[in-house]
Amino acid sequence: MAGTAVRGRLTWQTATVGAVMDETPAVRTLSLEVPDWAGHRAGQHLDIRLTADDGYRAERSYSIASAPGEPVAITVERLDDGEVSPYLTQELRAGDEIEIRGPIGGYFVWEPPGTDGAAPLLLLAGGSGVVPLRAMLRYRSRVGSSVPARLLYSARSWAEVIYRGELARLGDGVQVIYTLTRQQPPGWTGYARRADPEMIAEVAWPVTQAPLAYVCGPTNFVEAVAADLVALGYPPQRVKTERFGATGTP
């Protein structure tokens, strides 16, 4: 449990919305121009603060979707009964200003080998839990790492898969395996069920390769998948998790 140095104060700063990109009908990626960004690690998150014209404020945390060294970006899934995500995905425009602070977190992060040998990377995503894992994959490409990586991505349907085009172009050394739990396109030959022990045993790197696993998604997904990995012999400290709440944090 190696800690990083405790940082100084995280101050709020104003970010300007740059490019806006729709990933799926309910998911949007916002790139943020932040004048004074200290840099981030793959897997960290940031806080956003919105202020209404009557002074009402709301804060939320979002995973950072971009790799270290890239401009800050977040990918937001709209939750219809949410307060902040509908605004971020439907109202916010390029050029608008919002407040952010970060980066936050230091445990659910991936660093390319050097620090961790050639440990193969196992990424397990449920729904929008793919966001911080995408930052890790982009970082892996960006630094030219040859660490073998596998992503199992559980989504309800093909239309709800985030970063579809990008995940198809990851190139050598990265395998992306989908399971579509509710609806599959005609001719689908991939998995079509919720992640279960048999599926995890099929996609997981053998324990003998000392893999490093990152699991992110809704609680049920993360609880089940992390337990499956431990049952396969993964040491718990090699299985890092990040969970959403019962209905997701808006």
Next chain:
Amino acid sequence: MSPISRGFHRRHQETEPAGRVPPGQYVTSDFPVLSAGPTPHTALANWTFSIEGASSPASWTWEEFQALPNETVTVDIHCVTRWSKLDTSWTGVSLDVLLDAVSSDAPYVLAFCDGGYTTNLPVADLKGGKAWVAYNYDGNSIPPEHGGPARLLVPHLYFWKSAKWVRGLRLRETDAPGFWEMYGYHMYGDPWREQRYAGD
């Protein structure tokens, strides 16, 4: 001056009495789960709760722990990720009872847990009917993902201080950061002062 987000407004009217919910929090009826790794499962036969670092340390088996006087309390809990849950009901042993079993003037503890999690707390925040080691939630055993068989319950601080799967306290002369505190979260974590991160 914070920029105003035109078109952004409060979606949910506040129904809680003023002063019930700390700044920056919203009320949820769910019970979200946040943990950094897999949920550990310790057999009750192997479970102990220990207080270390005193001249005569104390330790209880699960059976001995169940025999200690317990309390059922209804408290509000506040997670640093911004959800608050009101009127949660827990049964457990007051830290007053547990700390009475040892003789120590140490001002801090580091709580330790199955799975390797730790968190630091001042002893003063554990005494005076403010903190418990809880083993029941809402009348039933605490589900493993919520920290069962037993977790700390220190509701006046952000909920990461209420360590899941707690197995004991190490008394300390100095305050040392625990797991999340090493990653930049606040050493104390008072939700009413929004002490989320170091320096807040």
